[in-house]
Ligand SMILES: Nc1nc2c(ncn2[C@@H]2O[C@H](COP(=O)(O)OP(=O)(O)OP(=O)(O)O)[C@@H](O)[C@H]2O)c(=O)[nH]1
C-alpha cells in the first residue's frame with residue numbers, strides 16, 4: 001500500500017513578543033532564539049513534528065501588529081502570508097492583552113485561511129484576573145481555541161490536536177460581519193464565491209466611487225472606516241468572551257519599574273548591573289579557566305604524549321599533537337568557562353525584559369546621536385555576538401537608522417574579543433580588569449565617532465517618530481536559560497573542533513614547511529609574517545609570530561590565540577618532566593574542587609578578583625610575555641578590538657547592507673584600528 | 688488637551704489621533720485607540736511611557752502631541 005503524504009503547513013502569526021517562538025520550540029523541539037522583548041525573531045524559521053500520521057511543518061514569523069508592514073521584519077511576515085499562504089494559521093495571542101491582539105486576528109480572518117487560535121500566557125492572564133470563555137469564543141468565531149503556557153509547555157499537545165482536527169474536519173472560521181453599509185458595498189463587489197474578504201476590501205479601496213460613497217456615509221476616509229470596524233470587532237468580541245475579576249495585588253512590573261525606570265535611580269542601577277555583569281563573568285569563570293589550562297598542560301598533554309610514545313609514534317606526530325591540537329585548539333577551549341558565564345548572564349538579561357528598558361532609559365543619549373533609544377537593542381546584542389545583532393536591525397523602519405546602527409555594532413566588543421583580551425591583559429598588566437573595561441569603552445567611543453561622522457556626511461536625515469512596547473518582567477525557566485547557553489557553547493565548541501582545528505593544522509604545517517626547515521623564521525609562516533611587519537611595526541608589533549597569527553584571525557578573532565599558541569609552541573623548547581598518571585589525575589580533581597570553591601566565593605566578594613594577578617604563568621604566557629611589552633600588547637588589543645576581523649560579521653553585513661557597505665566598512669575599520677593603535681603606541685612610547 | 692501635557696500618574700481617555708497616517712495605524716494597532724483609557728507612567732527626555740490595559744508602550748513626544756485626550 002502506498003502511504004499518502006500527509007503534510008500540514010502551519011504558520012505562527014501574532015503580535016511581537018507573545019510567545020510564538022517559545023511555542024514552536026516546544027512543538028518541534030527546536031532551539032530557536034527566544035527573548036522577552038519585541039523583535040526577537042526577524043527571519044522566517046522552520047520546525048516540524050509528527051503527529052497522528054501527519055507531518056506538521058511550522059513556520060515561525062516575525063511578530064506583527066498589523067498586516068500593513070513598515071519595517072523589514074514585518075514585510076517578511078506579510079509577504080509570506082500573502083504570497084505563499086500556509087494551510088493554516090496558528091494565531092498566537094497574549095491573553096492579558098487580548099483586545100489589542102484581536103485586531104490582527106480580524107485582519108488574518110479576512111485572508112480566509114483556516115485558523116487555530118492560541119491563547120498564550122494563560123498563567124499571566126490568570127494572575128491579572130483575565131478569564132476567557134473559550135467555548136463561547138470557539139462558537140463565535142467558528143474555530144478551535146487552545147489555552148497554553150509557552151514558558152512551561154502546558155497545552156502544547158492540545159495545539160497539535162486542534163490543528164489535526166481543523167485540518168481533517170475542514171473547519172473554516174465564520175466570516176466577520178462589519179457594519180451594514182460597508183458589508184453592502186463589499187458584497188456588491190463580489191464576482192466569485194472564492195473571493196476573500198481581504199480581496200474585496202482591496203477592490204473597494206481601489207474603487208473611486210465607493211470611496212466617495214463611504215466618505216459620504218461615514219464622514220471619514222474609507223481606510224479609517226475599515227480600521228474602526230476591525231477595532232469594533234475586537235472590542236465587541238473581547239467584551240463578549242472575557243470576564244475580568246478584580247485583583248488586589250500590585251503588579252511586580254509596576255513596582256520594579258518605579259525604580260528601574262526612574263531617571264536617576266534607574267541610571268545608577270543600570271551602571272551597577274553592567275558592573276556586576278562584568279565582574280561576575282570574569283571572577284566566576286577565572287578559576288575554572290586556570291584549572292582547565294593546567295589540566296590541559298599538566299595532565300592531558302603529558303598523558304597523551306606518554307600514550308603516543310607507547311604506541312611508538314615518531315617525534316613529528318608527537319609534536320603535531322602537542323603543538324597544533326593541544327596548543328592551538330586546546331588553548332582556545334580553556335576559555336569555554338568565560339564564554340559560558342557571559343552568555344548565561346546576557347541571556348538572563350534578555351529573558352527578564354530589562355533590555356528594552358535600557359533602550360528607554362538611554363533614549364536621551366541616543367537622541368544626541370540622531371538615533372532612537374530603540375536602536376540601542378541591536379547595539380546591546382552586539383556585546384553577545386555581532387552577527388545576530390546586525391540581523392536584528394531589520395526591525396528598524398528607516399534605512400538610514402539601520403545603516404547607522406550596522407556601522408556601530410562591530411565596535412561592540414564580543415566574547416571572542418574578550419577571550420583575546422583576557423589572555424593579553426592578564427599576561428601583561430597588573431590591573432587586567434581595568435584594561436579590559438577601558439577597551440570596551442574605547443569600542444563604544446569609536447562607534448560614537450563613526451555614527452557622528454556618518455550622520456554629518458553620507459547618512460544625513462532627521463529622526464522619525466518612535467514607538468516601542470515594554471514587556472512585563474518575566475523569569476526564564478532554568479531549562480530555557482541553560483538551553484540557550486548550550487546553543488552558544490555548542491557553536492563555540494563546534495568552531496574549535498572544525499575551523500580552529502583546521503587553521504591550527506595549516507599554521508603548524510606552514511611552520512614546518514618547506515621540508516627540513518631549520519629556523520622557524522625561514523618557514524612559510526615566518527616569511528609571510530615578516531613580509532607584513534612593515535605594516536605593523538609602527539603600531540608596535542615587530543614580531544613576525546604575532547603578525548602571522550593575524551592573517552587566519554580574519555575568520556574569527558579567537559583564532560589569533562590558537563595560532564599564536566601553535567607558533568610559539570612549535571618554536572619553544574620543551575622541558576621533560578616526571579609524570580605519573582594516577583597521581584596527576586588526583587591532583588587535577590582536587591584542583592577542580594578548589595576552583596569551584598573559589599568561583600563561588602568570588603560571588604560574595606564585592607571587589608573584582610581579577611584585579612589581583614596570580615604569579616604563575618602558563619607556558620605560553622611566559623614566552624609571549626618575552627616577545628612583547630606592555631605597550632605593544634595594548635596596541636595589539638586595540639587593533640583586534642577595532643578591526644572587524646570576523647568573517648561572520650562581514651558576510652552578514654554584506655547580506656543586510658550590501659557589498660559596497662561591507663567592504664567599505666572593512667577598510668574603514670582597518671584604518672581606524674591601525675590609527676588608534678598607532679596613536680596609543682606613539683603616545684605611550686613618549687611617556 | 689494632548690497626551691504630552693498629561694502629568695505623570697494621571698489617567699486619561701483618548702479622544703482623537705492626528706498626524707501621519709502610518710504612525711496612527713501603528714499606535715492604534717498597539718492599542719492606543721479612541722475611547723481607551725491610558726495612564727502616564729513616566730516621562731523621560733523625549734519619550735513618554737504609557738500603560739494601557741495590561742501593556743506598556745513608549746512613544747516619542749511628537750506622537751503624544753497629536754493624541755488628544757480628556
Ligand atoms: N509567563 C509566560 N511567559 C511566556 C509564555 N510564553 C512565552 N513567554 C515568554 O515570553 C517571552 C517572549 O517569547 P518569544 O517566544 O520570544 O516571543 P515571540 O512571539 O517569538 O516574539 P518575537 O519573535 O519578538 O515576535 C519570552 O521571555 C518567553 O519566555 C507564557 O505562556 N507565560
Ligand SMILES: [Mg+2]
Pocket residue numbers: 020021022033034040041060061062063
Ligand atoms: Mg519569535
